[in-house]
Amino acid sequence: MTFVISGQDLIEDVRKAGDDQLSLYGSIKEGMQTDHTMEPHILENPYHFRYVHLSLTRDLGGRFPEIQEEVTTAFSELVPLTDDWTSFPAWLTGKFVVLRVVNRLFVGPSLCNNSDYNEINDTYSDDLVKTALVMGFTPDLLKPIVSKLLDSYIPKTLRRAMEHISPLVEERLKQEQLLGEDWPGKPNDLLTWLMEKAPESNKSVKAITIRLLATMFAAYRPASMALTQALFDIATFPSYIPELRDEIEAVVKEEGITKDSISKMYKLDSFIKESLRLRAGGKSSMPRKVLKDFTFSNGTTVFAGNTIIAPGYAIHHDARYYPNPNEFDGFRFARLREEQDDPVRYQIVSVGPTYMMFGNGRHACPGRFLVSSLLKTMLAHVLMTYDVKLEHEGVRPADKWYTFTPAPNQTAGLMFRKRAT
Numbered sequence: 001m002t003f004v005i006s007g008q009d010l011i012e013d014v015r016k017a018g019d020d021q022l023s024l025y026g027s028i029k030e031g032m033q034t035d036h037t038m039e040p041h042i043l044e045n046p047y048h049f050r051y052v053h054l055s056l057t058r059d060l061g062g063r064f065p066e067i068q069e070e071v072t073t074a075f076s077e078l079v080p081l082t083d084d085w086t087s088f089p090a091w092l093t094g095k096f097v098v099l100r101v102v103n104r105l106f107v108g109p110s111l112c113n114n115s116d117y118n119e120i121n122d123t124y125s126d127d128l129v130k131t132a133l134v135m136g137f138t139p140d141l142l143k144p145i146v147s148k149l150l151d152s153y154i155p156k157t158l159r160r161a162m163e164h165i166s167p168l169v170e171e172r173l174k175q176e177q178l179l180g181e182d183w184p185g186k187p188n189d190l191l192t193w194l195m196e197k198a199p200e201s202n203k204s205v206k207a208i209t210i211r212l213l214a215t216m217f218a219a220y221r222p223a224s225m226a227l228t229q230a231l232f233d234i235a236t237f238p239s240y241i242p243e244l245r246d247e248i249e250a251v252v253k254e255e256g257i258t259k260d261s262i263s264k265m266y267k268l269d270s271f272i273k274e275s276l277r278l279r280a281g282g283k284s285s286m287p288r289k290v291l292k293d294f295t296f297s298n299g300t301t302v303f304a305g306n307t308i309i310a311p312g313y314a315i316h317h318d319a320r321y322y323p324n325p326n327e328f329d330g331f332r333f334a335r336l337r338e339e340q341d342d343p344v345r346y347q348i349v350s351v352g353p354t355y356m357m358f359g360n361g362r363h364a365c366p367g368r369f370l371v372s373s374l375l376k377t378m379l380a381h382v383l384m385t386y387d388v389k390l391e392h393e394g395v396r397p398a399d400k401w402y403t404f405t406p407a408p409n410q411t412a413g414l415m416f417r418k419r420a421t
């Protein structure tokens with residue numbers, strides 16, 4: 001059974017609880033049926049998740065030129081500059097820009113622009129969700145059989161992905177043999193981390209590929225949804241554009257585009273955060289499987305075997321925390337930051353009991369620092385390079401809901417042209 005907790009005190013109880021009592025991985029294991037859709041026991045040692053922090057977040061400044069280069073080339077290829085307004089599929093564009101940029105950080109420049117590999121990442125995520133749904137309804141006893149019957153889903157995609165990863169692994173091992181462990185030009189990407197730091201038993205190409213795909217699953221869907229929604233918001237609320245452009249231009253003139261300079265674009269930060277608040281996440285946040293009976297500070301006990309969730313969407317639309325909660329107020333967080341002279345609390349990456357887009361506590365999304373930089377770099381690039389508008393003036397394409405989770409409209413187009421103003 002699933003229990004929805006209510007109020008900041010109970011959220012705080014969940015935040016403080018140990019993994020042996022309330023488990024994020026327990027709930028992912030059940031929800032995504034990982035024993036049958038990925039590899040058995042993958043979440044007993046999810047070292048690949050730790051590497052997101054260790055390989056990417058820690059070195060975000062160093063990786064920033066690659067991010068910027070990939071953002072610029074991805075947009076120039078997917079949304080070529082035209083003098084006339086031209087429609088591009090918003091969701092497909094957002095998705096493939098994100099896949100390409102994130103894969104630059106995961107597997108490097110030679111593979112990140114490979115359309116087959118990017119499509120595999122996309123298909124894998126789709127298949128994973130569908131297969132997990134089927135397995136979730138399958139009785140435990142039948143799961144191994146059904147899992148085999150569904151062979152056309154995950155294993156086929158995995159084999160295709162391995163065909164791309166295998167030559168990269170071989171090439172890197174060859175360089176190491178020839179030039180030593182710290183060979184010049186050795187990439188500091190997720191693949192290197194998985195090749196070097198994974199437990200010895202998990203260094204096969206198959207194990208490495210599964211962890212790459214699993215990490216991409218966590219990364220790219222929410223990130224590409226966030227980008228698409230923010231682009232729809234730019235086009236829906238064009239009155240924000242001049243002020244955003246002024247801010248970006250002023251910062252770039254002073255310091256160019258770097259990880260540090262984009263952190264000074266706090267109006268842009270606020271605009272994206274407001275877009276996330278209104279449109280991302282879902283009805284349930286902080287899912288935790290109860291592994292041992294858990295008693296909340298109000299005396300209520302939830303027994304082992306149940307699941308707990310927090311009502312993220314309701315919190316993000318609660319007028320007590322966000323006045324006029326259903327209105328898009330792009331500079332809401334920028335104003336709060338100025339009024340309270342607090343440069344940290346209202347940033348995209350700051351989590352807490354009233355802003356749970358990235359979860360909360362020790363499992364709060366380790367990719368949020370990367371995604372905040374990515375989204376700001378992408379939107380700054382779009383605003384400085386293009387004019388953007390909706391296909392039908394004043395009509396924002398409607399979101400699509402998948403049970404508890406909203407997603408941007410997946411068929412609508414967005415109009416772009418070379419910046420004329």
Ligand code: HEM
Nearest residue numbers: 049218219222223226286357358359360363364365367371
């Ligand atoms: C807008 C984009 C994103 C959103 C909204 C998002 C949201 C979340 C949420 C809600 C959680 C669960 C936290 C909890 O229950 O306390 C999570 C976990 C996680 N996310 Fe993200 N995420 C995003 C992007 C990314 C990216 C780009 C990466 C990787 C580069 C990433 C990697 C992860 C990982 C590895 C975890 C598991 C954390 C753990 O093991 O404790 N996410 N994310």
